[in-house]
Amino acid sequence: MAAGTLYTYPENWRAFKAQIAAQYSGAALKVASSAPAFTFGQTNRTPAFLNNFPQGKVPAYQGDDGFCLFESNAIAHYLGNDVLRGATPQASAQVLQWVSFADSEIVPPASTWVFPTLGIMQFNKQATEQAKEDVKKVLGVLNQHLNTRTFLVGERVSLADITVACSMLWLYKQVLEPSFRQPYPNVTRWFVTCVNQPQFKTVLGEVKLCEKMAQFDAKKFAEMQPKKDAPPKKEKVPKEAAKPQEKKEKKKEEKKPEPEEMDDCDAALAAEPKTKDPFAELPKSTFIMDDFKRKYSNEDTLTVAVPHFWENFDPEGYSIWYAEYKYPQELTEVFKSCNLISGMFQRLDKLRKNAFASVLLFGTSNNSCISGIWIFRGQNLAFTLCPDWQIDYESYDWRKLDANSEECKTMVKEYFSWEGEFKHVGKAVNQGKIFK
Known part of the structure; x- marks a missing residue:
């Protein structure tokens, strides 16, 4: 029987999966989620921890x-245990199927929708609306499957139920209000059955279903952001008093105790290299990217965001680029192509303060293409400024656009709003659906 320690932070739904599985199998599991056993952001940066993970x-x-x-x-x-994993090869494969389904189909839209309501992530109106539609599709699939079943695989709880239920935990707690979940009674019946099993309740406690859909709270989001200490104000000192003051300060400094020896955690943090801002050498621009992104995320694209963009865009400080994926013949299933786009965005997360992109997938499975509009600080492609940003960009053809041209204004309007003629896209592919 397995015995060991699970390192995590409090209320981590991913950790709940392992804890519930251990409850069913009887594994001796210790959970380290708070000091002194484990402090997230410190312990997991120590050499000892990184050596294992x-x-x-x-x-x-x-x-x-x-x-x-x-x-x-x-x-x-x-x-x-074997019951949770699937007692037969067929059952085992079905369990793996639902585990993969949770990761690929539930977690991404659930995170996009729920995280802003928790203050973890900035709200994006278009992304949230798309996430709601994706969640409806997921609930529809589950509702149909559970129409004649108590659990997802077989007649007993399996890792399929544990994984999918934990992936949906914050959906049910935060945003799936009664009217939203009403068309999917089989899913709610299954979820309530799962979370009320003794093994689930030991880990999750009492799970209360959402009564009113939580909304993004800008104040809460601001409070969740790390705060920078304001530099101390310098007070003017009269000339005649300056010299005695200096002596006093010097004397005070001499009395400072020797710094304490750093532990492994502090040493690891101190050893982290300080990275230079790749855009530090560029002159300041009048275009404030964050202001535009707030307009784009929270207000109407065509009547507010696009006009704001052109009224404030600084062609000297920023450049506009058109990108087209080089290998459309390799694009197969739509969801895989969407993952290709979202994966690139995730790897470029640290570029978000100085760039903006709207990338679309046109067509249908096995007949599609990817293209988009990118806005960068400076007059060159930003990817070359940092090795971490160079993973994907060489798979695209890049063309710098003239910000004053009608072609550029039309493409910005179409790609920002996700609608238009898109005359530059191949005719056969353009007749298909815009997916992203």
């Missing part, structure tokens, strides 16, 4: 025998 991510599992695992699904699988 190179990415420093949690949940992370270390067995009493030294066996280490990262990735929540793998940990839950290891801590479970």
Whole structure:
């Protein structure tokens, strides 16, 4: 029987999967989620932790025998038993099917919709509306499957139920109000059945379903952001008093105690290299990217965001580029192509303060193409400024646009609003649906 420690932070739904699996299998699992055993952001940066878990991510599992695992699904699988994993090859494959379904179809839209309501992420109106539609599709699939079933696989709880239920936990707690979930009674019946199992309740406690859909709270989001300490104000000192003051300060400094020796955690933090801002050498611009993004995220695109963009755009400080994916013949399933786009955006997260992009997928499965409009600080492609940004961009053809041209104004309008003629896109592909 497995025995070990699960490192995580409090209320981590990914860790819940492993904890519930351990409840069913009887695995001896200790949870380290608070000081002194574990402090997220500190302990997981120490050399000792990184030696076992190179990415420093949690949940992370270390067995009493030294066996280490990262990735929540793998940990839950290891801590479970044969009943949870699927007693037959067919059942095992079905469990894996639903585990993958949760990661690819539930988690992305759930995060996009729920995180802003928790103050974790900035609100984006268009992304949230799309996420709601994606959640409806997920609920429809589950509702149909559960029409004649109590659980997702077989007649007993499996890792499929544990994984999918945990992935939907914050949806049910934050945004799936009664009117929204009303068309999907089978899903709600299944979810309530799961979270009321003793093994679930031991980990999750009492789960209360949402009564009113939570909304984005700008004040809460601002409070959640890390605050920078304001520099102390310098007071003017009279000339005749300056010299004695200097002596006093010097004397005070001499009495300072020797700094304490750093522990492993502090040493690891101090050793982290300080990265230089790749845009530090560029002159300041009058165009404030964050102002535009707020307009684009929260207000109407065509009547507010696009006019704001052109009224404030600084062609000296920023440039506009058209990008087209080089290998459309390799694009197969629509969801894989969408993942290609979202994966690039995730890898470019640190570029978001100095760039904006609207990238669309046109067509249908096995007959599609990807193209988009990108706005960068400066007059050159930003990808070359940092090695971490160079993973995807060479797969695209890039063309700098003249901000004063009608072609540029039309493309900005169409790509920003996700609608238009898109005359530059191949005719056959353009007749298909715009997916992103």
